[in-house]
Amino acid sequence: MFKKMTTQPVPDTTGQLKTLLRSLRRYAESDGCWYSISLGPLALILLLLTILPIIWLGWMALHDINWQDGVSHWEYVGLNNVVLFFDNHFYWPGLLNTFIFSISAVSVQMVLGFLMALVVSRSDRKSRLFLTVVFLLPIVLPPIVIGAIWKLMLSYDFGVINDFLGLLGIAPVDWLGNADIALMSVIAVDIWHWTPFVFLLMLAGLESLPQEVYEASSLDVRNAWQEFWYITLPLMQGTILITLLFRMVLSFKVFDEIYLLTGGGPGTATEVVSFSIYRTFFTEDRAGLGAVMSIFTLLVVAALAVFAQLLLKRRKQS
Amino acid sequence: MSSVTLSNIKKSYGDVSVIQGIDLAINNGEFIVLVGPSGCGKSTLLRMIAGLESISGGTLSIGGDPMNDVHARDRDIAMVFQSYALYPHMSVRDNIAFALKMRGVDPARIEREVANAAEILSLGHLLDRLPRELSGGQRQRVAMGRAIVRHPKVFLFDEPLSNLDAKLRVQMRVEIRELHQRLQATSVFVTHDQVEAMTMADRIVLLNDGVIQQFGTPLELYDYPCNRFVAAFIGSPGMNFVDGTIEHEEGIAALSYGDGRRIELNPEMARLPAAGQAVTLGFRPEHLQPCAKGQGFETLITSIETTGFENYLYCEAQGVRMCALQFERLDCRVGDSIHLRPAADKLHFFDQVTGLRLESEAPLMRTAS
Amino acid sequence: MSHTRSNHGFYRVTQLFVWCYALIILFPFLWIAMAAFKRQIDILTSSFFFTPVLSNFEELIFSKQSSFFHDLLNSGIIAISSTAIVVLISAMASFTLLRMYVPRWLSVGLFAWAMLFHMLPPITFVSAWFTIFSELNLINTYSGMILAHVTINLPMGLWLMSNFLKEVPRDLYEAAAIDGCSNAATFFRIVLPLIRTGMIATAALIFIFSWSDFTIALNLTAKATQTVPVSIATFAQEFEIKYGQMAAGSLLSTLPALLLIVFGQRYIVKGLLSGSVK
Ligand SMILES: Nc1ncnc2c1ncn2[C@@H]1O[C@H](COP(=O)(O)OP(=O)(O)O)[C@@H](O)[C@H]1O
Numbered sequence: 001m002f003k004k005m006t007t008q009p010v011p012d013t014t015g016q017l018k019t020l021l022r023s024l025r026r027y028a029e030s031d032g033c034w035y036s037i038s039l040g041p042l043a044l045i046l047l048l049l050t051i052l053p054i055i056w057l058g059w060m061a062l063h064d065i066n067w068q069d070g071v072s073h074w075e076y077v078g079l080n081n082v083v084l085f086f087d088n089h090f091y092w093p094g095l096l097n098t099f100i101f102s103i104s105a106v107s108v109q110m111v112l113g114f115l116m117a118l119v120v121s122r123s124d125r126k127s128r129l130f131l132t133v134v135f136l137l138p139i140v141l142p143p144i145v146i147g148a149i150w151k152l153m154l155s156y157d158f159g160v161i162n163d164f165l166g167l168l169g170i171a172p173v174d175w176l177g178n179a180d181i182a183l184m185s186v187i188a189v190d191i192w193h194w195t196p197f198v199f200l201l202m203l204a205g206l207e208s209l210p211q212e213v214y215e216a217s218s219l220d221v222r223n224a225w226q227e228f229w230y231i232t233l234p235l236m237q238g239t240i241l242i243t244l245l246f247r248m249v250l251s252f253k254v255f256d257e258i259y260l261l262t263g264g265g266p267g268t269a270t271e272v273v274s275f276s277i278y279r280t281f282f283t284e285d286r287a288g289l290g291a292v293m294s295i296f297t298l299l300v301v302a303a304l305a306v307f308a309q310l311l312l313k314r315r316k317q318s
Numbered sequence: 319m320s321s322v323t324l325s326n327i328k329k330s331y332g333d334v335s336v337i338q339g340i341d342l343a344i345n346n347g348e349f350i351v352l353v354g355p356s357g358c359g360k361s362t363l364l365r366m367i368a369g370l371e372s373i374s375g376g377t378l379s380i381g382g383d384p385m386n387d388v389h390a391r392d393r394d395i396a397m398v399f400q401s402y403a404l405y406p407h408m409s410v411r412d413n414i415a416f417a418l419k420m421r422g423v424d425p426a427r428i429e430r431e432v433a434n435a436a437e438i439l440s441l442g443h444l445l446d447r448l449p450r451e452l453s454g455g456q457r458q459r460v461a462m463g464r465a466i467v468r469h470p471k472v473f474l475f476d477e478p479l480s481n482l483d484a485k486l487r488v489q490m491r492v493e494i495r496e497l498h499q500r501l502q503a504t505s506v507f508v509t510h511d512q513v514e515a516m517t518m519a520d521r522i523v524l525l526n527d528g529v530i531q532q533f534g535t536p537l538e539l540y541d542y543p544c545n546r547f548v549a550a551f552i553g554s555p556g557m558n559f560v561d562g563t564i565e566h567e568e569g570i571a572a573l574s575y576g577d578g579r580r581i582e583l584n585p586e587m588a589r590l591p592a593a594g595q596a597v598t599l600g601f602r603p604e605h606l607q608p609c610a611k612g613q614g615f616e617t618l619i620t621s622i623e624t625t626g627f628e629n630y631l632y633c634e635a636q637g638v639r640m641c642a643l644q645f646e647r648l649d650c651r652v653g654d655s656i657h658l659r660p661a662a663d664k665l666h667f668f669d670q671v672t673g674l675r676l677e678s679e680a681p682l683m684r685t686a687s
Numbered sequence: 688m689s690h691t692r693s694n695h696g697f698y699r700v701t702q703l704f705v706w707c708y709a710l711i712i713l714f715p716f717l718w719i720a721m722a723a724f725k726r727q728i729d730i731l732t733s734s735f736f737f738t739p740v741l742s743n744f745e746e747l748i749f750s751k752q753s754s755f756f757h758d759l760l761n762s763g764i765i766a767i768s769s770t771a772i773v774v775l776i777s778a779m780a781s782f783t784l785l786r787m788y789v790p791r792w793l794s795v796g797l798f799a800w801a802m803l804f805h806m807l808p809p810i811t812f813v814s815a816w817f818t819i820f821s822e823l824n825l826i827n828t829y830s831g832m833i834l835a836h837v838t839i840n841l842p843m844g845l846w847l848m849s850n851f852l853k854e855v856p857r858d859l860y861e862a863a864a865i866d867g868c869s870n871a872a873t874f875f876r877i878v879l880p881l882i883r884t885g886m887i888a889t890a891a892l893i894f895i896f897s898w899s900d901f902t903i904a905l906n907l908t909a910k911a912t913q914t915v916p917v918s919i920a921t922f923a924q925e926f927e928i929k930y931g932q933m934a935a936g937s938l939l940s941t942l943p944a945l946l947l948i949v950f951g952q953r954y955i956v957k958g959l960l961s962g963s964v965k
């Protein structure tokens with residue numbers, strides 16, 4: 001009804017240009033154009049930088065790759081890399097360590113985080129705000145900084161932890177250099193690092209619980225323990241399960257802190273899968289073998305993730 | 319302003335058929351109310367006219383042009399949503415002006431149109447507020463304003479009054495009606511409330527399960543419901559129904575109901591169904607009057623409601639419940655027995671099986687089923 | 688919640704525990720902040736009392752051997768551009784996927800794959816990207832790094848933006864369509880203004896992730912595009928660990944995150960929560 005009108009007589013070339021512009025504009029406003037603009041980049045990136053690399057890794061796994069003067073030379077070796085992979089001295093202890101690492105770190109984080117959230121959910125607003133800010137710190141700071149901090153603090157000679165033990169009359173401990181303790185130290189750092197995250201999630205979960213349920217139940221439950229066991233815990237089950245499963249899968253990513261704190265050592269005491277892949281690929285320059293490791297790791301983690309998803313879905317249905 | 323024509327319009331979601339072939343011709347400037355129980359497909363039908371929902375079958379034309387494949391933005395219709403759907407980040411002025419701006423109307427003209435709409439809807443002092451700073455009724459007006467500045471071919475309303483409180487709803491009902499008088503724009507108004515339908519419509523489309531039950535003026539639907547569903551849906555409290563069999567004896571027609579009781583029907587009525595036919599007799603509460611013993615239903619009063627102006631007697635006869643509307647205040651109590659008789663010329667007969675009206679003297683009856 | 692007298696004492700004790708934990712979290716940060724102002728000798732004797740000096744910062748920023756300032760610049764360029772790209776792409780894509788007609792297999796497939804990809808260890812992809820990027824001469828370039836960061840952060844962006852988009856009522860898009868908006872106009876004029884808070888939250892988080900990334904930067908950059916986390920790690924690996932500079936670098940690298948916490952705490956918490964609880 002209110003379309004703009006072009007009333008002036010126009011020379012023919014301008015007319016053609018206008019027609020062209022109009023059809024361009026019509027295309028720009030069409031559904032097809034919007035679909036390609038809005039979904040194109042996403043699809044392209046996922047395809048070229050996530051799917052293609054997996055195929056690429058498969059291709060690399062069949063080759064030995066050497067770099068000379070910045071040019072790569074590919075030599076087909078069949079399944080040789082797979083054989084080497086099964087004999088690898090770093091990967092398998094690393095896989096075991098990764099499992100130990102993620103299971104023990106995440107369990108402790110869950111318990112600690114949940115308990116603290118329970119306590120804090122009853123505090124006043126001001127202290128809750130303060131605690132939230134403090135607990136955000138380890139989450140938002142670069143993991144490498146976390147590594148640097150703890151490298152400084154856990155140092156054998158002059159780390160503040162050992163100084164503190166010294167004050168108590170305890171002999172210094174080689175936290176990161178002793179093969180028996182190193183993994184535990186790294187786990188402790190991870191607990192320190194990620195408990196606040198669990199805490200924040202649990203706090204949000206607790207705060208979103210329906211308050212009426214508590215009001216209603218206050219007539220029936222006799223003490224805080226009963227309230228926790230019969231009301232809070234069942235209501236929080238979903239949040240707890242989701243957080244637990246996803247933290248576990250995500251903790252398979254651990255790399256930065258290990259890189260800085262121990263470099264996987266001593267021996268293979270703190271070796272984790274990400275570090276094995278890095279070592280094989282970038283320091284040993286055995287890209288083919290690294291590719292096999294990558295693919296295997298992808299399969300393991302994907303299986304875990306899918307399993308977690310199925311578990312959640314099954315729970316939602318029942 | 320334009321006519322709207324639907325021919326054999328269908329909609330299905332997967333295997334579920336929601337709209338099952340609708341034919342409808344809406345005249346230029348008409349105010350049509352689409353009414354029906356919730357879930358019957360009113361919104362779906364309206365949204366198909368708007369272009370927000372694809373049409374699974376049939377043809378829709380607006381102003382004579384087929385519209386099936388035209389994008390909503392190009393159909394030149396305006397719609398008022400149940401939630402109003404005001405843009406929360408824009409002032410009232412920008413909300414009203416938005417559609418014109420999108421169509422590249424020149425700013426001076428937009429300003430005029432907005433001022434004009436604001437004046438019609440008395441929104442002048444609110445133009446610089448944000449939607450969240452308005453009351454429910456004011457938001458409703460802004461939504462109307464957004465529609466009228468455009469002078470669209472068709473106005474569509476999807477239950478626009480249902481979020482208002484009862485008093486405001488009555489007021490807006492009148493205002494929308496008056497607005498229509500003034501603008502004479504083709505309008506389709508969806509509601510589940512039969513009172514809104516009766517009071518606002520030029521013509522009502524009564525929909526159930528995706529099928530048009532009746533299409534006609536409010537009084538046609540009220541006086542000559544073409545099936546039992548329409549009879550029950552229109553009017554509040556609803557029509558009374560008594561199942562029974564027609565008997566003709568010695569020139570007197572009667573309905574036998576319950577465990578063999580009879581009620582005489584007016585012998586002069588030529589339009590009675592044939593003897594022996596199983597029918598549902600229907601009559602409205604206002605047509606049920608007290609009478610002498612033996613001439614009507616012998617009932618027990620189970621409950622009495624009064625508004626001061628009207629008095630409703632809820633009664634029971636032989637397991638049949640009925641309601642009578644009285645304007646005088648009667649001297650009776652719950653538990654009393656009372657004889658009631660429906661007015662002879664206000665009876666409706668429906669087939670017990672199909673529910674269809676059995677005879678028809680309706681001058682302008684329109685049936686779609 | 689009910690507090691009976693018997694568990695009040697217990698409650699006090701647990702509360703004390705939480706505050707201790709907060710202290711345990713805070714202490715290391717204070718410690719490294721202190722270390723940043725210590726001379727190497729003070730660090731090695733781990734003295735509590737020391738004369739604060741700025742030598743670590745001076746060496747970090749002004750010394751000829753140090754590339755820290757340049758690294759800061761690199762980090763900034765890479766984090767800001769990849770954040771902007773991620774937020775834009777994921778906002779548009781989730782709008783289309785959630786609110787327009789898209790075949791179900793496509794939207795479910797894209798979301799599912801993005802989420803799965805998010806859980807896979809980045810190093811597995813970095814190794815593949817390394818060889819692919821070498822062929823394309825993208826190693827040690829801004830475009831290569833930005834591309835990698837966009838990819839790694841896109842799932843989180845998609846997830847967050849789609850959560851925020853779900854909060855915008857469907858009616859508004861429909862009203863916009865009826866008012867004559869094209870899809871692009873609906874997106875830019877209606878949707879974007881309404882999800883602004885969500886976009887800020889997403890941007891804050893993505894920026895933090897990109898700024899913090901070490902795995903990718905370690906392997907896909909060299910001197911020219913090296914980012915701050917890599918240079919911090921470098922201090923720790925030299926033969927004689929430069930603890931002072933490592934601490935000073937760490938302190939500087941935490942500044943953006945600290946600023947975001949101070950000014951956008953609300954947004955970060957919002958993003959974190961939306962990103963992890965369904
Ligand atoms: N997107 C959809 N998918 C499947 N069924 C739908 C969808 N939208 C509506 N329906 C069904 O269509 C029927 C009509 O819906 P609607 O038009 O909203 O009814 P109403 O008359 O209350 O406005 C309902 O039974 C509803 O369940």
Ligand SMILES: [Mg+2]
Nearest residue numbers: 360361362477
């Ligand atoms: Mg509806």
